[in-house]
Amino acid sequence: MSGAEAPPSTVGWENLARGAANLGVDDEEDVELRRELLSFRLGESPYAIPVERVREIVRMREITIVPRMPSWVLGVVALRGEVVQVVDLRMRLGLAPCEPSRRSRIIVLHGDDEAVTAILVDAVEAVLRIPEDSVSPASGSELGAVTELCEHGGEFVSLIDVDRVLEFCAGRS
Amino acid sequence: MAARRSKAKSAAKKPAQDSSKSKAYGEFISEAEEILERLRQDLADLADQRTSANEVEPDLVNRIFRSAHSLKGLAGMFGLEGIGDLAHHMEDVLDGLRLGRISMEAPAVDLLDSAVDLFTASLADLDNPELQEQQAGHIAEMIQRIDSAVEPPAERPDELAGLPIDPALLRALTEYEEHRLRENVRRNRHVALVDSTFEIIAFEEGLSELSTAIREVGEVVSTLPSPGDAPESQIRFSLLVATEISTEQLMSRLDLCSANVRELRRASTAAELTPPAAPAPASSSGTESSVQPSAEAPEIPGTTVATPAALDAPVQRPELRSESPDIESLRSISETVRVDIRKLDELMNLVGELVIQRNAIANVASRLMSDSGTARMGAELSKTHKLLDRKLKELQAGVLDVRMVPMRQIFEKLSRVVRRLRRDHEKEVELEFKGADTELDKLIVEQLVDPLMHVVRNAFDHAIESASDRVAAGKPSEATILIQAFQRGNHVVIEVRDDGCGIDPHAVRASAEARGLVDPEDMLSHKETLDLIFSPGLSTREEVNGTSGRGVGMDVVRSNLAALGGMVDVTSSVGEGSAVTLTVPITLAIIQALIVGVGEHRFAIPLNSVLETLLVENSEIQHSEGREILNLRGDALLLVRLADEFDLDAQSDGSKQYVVVLGMGEQRVGLLVDRLQGQQDTVIKPIKGPVRQIPGIAGATELGDQGAVLVVDVSHIVSESSRRREAA
Amino acid sequence: MQRILIVEDSATMRSLLASTLEDLGSSVKITEASSGFEALRCLPREEYDLVVTDINMPDINGLELVSFVRSNEKYSAIPLVIVSTEGSERDREKGLGLGADAYLVKPFDPETLRQVARDLLERPGRGR
Incomplete structure (x- = not known):
């Protein structure tokens, strides 16, 4: 599976975060009450994960297929000296698979040493600062991976519990 | 959240x-x-x-x-x-x-x-x-x-009483030094004070020469510095010394060191030593005034005594080991730098990155050379690349060399364990080591300790019989475990050989059948039966003891070694003993890899496991019991298709195939691939992510041009195929 | 400028002592010696205002060093602090008896050490 035509490069997600931080000056108390989330799309639906779990966002690049892997592991990518498995988040959440497009991004998540993981998403949107009180618990989501919802821009964004997704992955292997 | x-x-x-x-x-x-x-x-x-x-x-x-x-x-x-x-x-x-x-x-x-x-x-x-x-x-x-x-302290009389020692010196003795002085008196040694003055800018050399000379014949109890006659430029040292040789002999030995020797205590001769010399009654402490010549030691304080040599006890080298390398060890300390292994890893990674870049340069050079317009530039770049390559190889070798440590380190650990086992179990076992200087990558050494420890404990617990059983069997009562390491090509082989009872194949078989690991109908060769001990959960002894057993066993050893890209093998003969052989690559850091292609996929195979590559016609491949076999110079070489191994679509042109002959330990397997795509220096990286273990894959490596390439776990392929051969 | 000589064979302990004493202020200059011998070599090179020494060291012990400093006219006025793991009364008596000005037991409290050092550095009438 070879990917995008553009040369692989890192999208400075710090810039995204900085842009978001400039949206409004908060006092410290306010910071306590807001969550910073990175939002992205799977198909048309918006999802988000906590910003502090994101290590970097890279463009689609060549994914080396690894034999004997569960179907939701697309393969591995080389990232500046590291080789990391890429989880197809669509498949993990039970959505229909879809060929990567130009907008597809690989989000690399922080983890202790071996636990670094990358997830493939259809498009990265923005860093959201969501007031705590606009977050509500979600029920009956796919595999319990979506634990909360929040409203943003007239849509309901599904907040993904990254640990649960990864735990499940690890459990399956 | x-x-x-x-x-x-x-x-x-x-x-x-x-x-x-x-x-x-x-x-x-x-x-x-x-x-x-x-x-x-x-x-x-x-x-x-x-x-x-x-x-x-x-x-x-x-x-x-x-x-x-x-x-x-x-x-x-x-x-x-x-x-x-x-x-x-x-x-x-x-x-x-x-x-x-x-x-x-x-x-x-x-x-x-x-x-x-x-x-x-x-x-x-x-x-x-x-x-x-x-x-x-x-x-x-x-x-x-x-x-x-801890036992209650034993009462001891004070042997220091009566020694004419300068109170200034006595005051500066630590409790330990006082004890050493007492101990030396108790052991009836001569005690003397050796004075020497040095230039303060260079006292250490002279002093260590003096101390070394003294240590050859005795003990330096204390070294007290004091101002010399010219306190600005000189320093005097007073060494409190206990020796087996007389003060006169000491003096002549120290002749060259321009030192003053003053006798403080003279050892009593054998004749004077009436049965366990009743110690002088303890007086409060060795103050100067209480010069109280004890019964066995006539003292003339403060003067140098000249006694006929005939009176002296024969010169004997005391059992204090005459280790002169005090200077030696000082030197080695100053020339050694302690380095955090992680720093070495970083360095190694950096070298790895350079290697990748160098590969990229080679690619560019060959592209330039293939075009007539840029061929000259390409040739120049290629020359530069070769120079770079040479220097890079030296750098690599240098960094690798720093990581290498001798097997001795593990051996020392093992001998401690065995010493403890010996104490706890009262078995007579002699541990012998060979090849302690064989060098291995520090990382591998660390990973090797546990498996090796396990193998040795196993030998101790299960293989070595009690002394009486051994004698009854006509063996020497003391058993031997020989551990030897040697280099074989790019691997280091560590063999643990014991002369114990050996592994009973019937017991192994019965145990494996009882656990459903083997069908009672299966025909297994002797070797195949022995290999069953590497199956998970198999132990031929039911009892569990403190050192080995407990369910985990040789299967863990095998998987530990596989993780290192190594393997384990066993041979045994009932009544005569067993040998467990561990084979590991010398280094994990940078390896030469053969890049092979299967369909649209590429894989890297560590070259240290590749014996040769062959191009074979399909017609040369024979079939036997559902397995593909190649006649390689008269030997049957078992073939494995990499495509089948990894469920991939192969794409060979149909008439010819490449065979990569893999060797690990004693085993050989031929791997069938579509293409050979050259050799590369590679750094094997772990594959990070939620799936922790991928059977058959040892890791991945980054190639200069594009993306990650998976590295084949040769030990897995080799052991899998031999298992399948048994099954066939 | 106040010069302090630290004599201690453990590298960790030495750097802890140094960082503790560095906090005394910017006018403090610290020299580290990793053995008694090294200390003997350091002494003639600079005029120290304070020596802080361990007892248990491989070449000469701290008591011997104290004895040397006190018996040498040139150095005899330098304040001396022993910082040792030897908690026994006997060693403390010995150290102080030989002329050490203070005897601290490891693990030392950094503030106590600084206080002791400060007092000794500011002690009036030091013979210099």
């Missing part, structure tokens, strides 16, 4: 004290580890010396004491009460030992090894509060054991 978030944040922070302290904390850990390692070696020496008839070297005991003492100080400084307490109790035992309050035979001394192990384990678990709590329990238990094993 909020809770998780805060957890993520707090996890990012290290337990931070102020910054200078946390830097010191890192230093503390590495210093402590260094001390522990030295402590282990010294304790091993101590154990050896305790069993020999001679007096235990006082310097050794003092060194061990100082190690424990340093650990206590360090632990205390960092508020680590548990291990500080442990070190304190170790120190107490050792203090008692060096001051003669505790005898060398005391059971407390036996506990020191375990205490060191416990300290090491606790140190490793410092970051983990849960484990630390567990360790705290172990520590409390250990302290209790030490306490109850």
